[in-house]
Amino acid sequence: NAGVTQTPKFRVLKTGQSMTLLCAQDMNHEYMYWYRQDPGMGLRLIHYSVGEGTTAKGEVPDGYNVSRLKKQNFLLGLESAAPSQTSVYFCASRGEGAYEQYFGPGTRLTVT
């Protein structure tokens, strides 16, 4: 039982490049979330999903897109990376009726 996994763990991008972060969970959870963590600002919600095929905007969605084609996967895309998107990105999942979110190990992204 791997829980929540994230791919990749580290990445360096040049401004304007694109990439996709993959989150996978094997707990059959309905809800999945993408957060970014910046110094002094805690974790902020980018996008989230309440089920397969659904997505919704969070607190800081600009510059990101997401997709949830399969229940176990939640993808976060950066179409044209900017230095302001340098951050640590966390994925989390939660089961229906449960209170606890399970977090992945994070992805450190640097945009130069």
Next chain:
Amino acid sequence: AQTVTQSQPEMSVQEAETVTLSCTYDTSESNYYLFWYKQPPSRQMILVIRQEAYKQQNATENRFSVNFQKAAKSFSLKISDSQLGDTAMYFCAFMKETSGSRLTFGEGTQLTVNP
């Protein structure tokens, strides 16, 4: 919208002593959950303790306990008998008690336990 505030960016404590981390929040909801998460240098987010707003009794998990003051919208974390492994960033978080709800985090408090 909910907001969560942690007014102590950094704190330190001596090993074996007790420390209290503060958190305040603002919401118009009556049913919700409050959490404390720990993030050690490994970066992994670990749930420390949770509190349901409808429960008057303060939650306790081993050396960790909370002081939940609903009217004051205050939710502090007390760590007793501090250990070196408690050194971490601690986040307070809020979640509404509705389907699909998400977490709102505070800014975090960096706790250092000194030997």
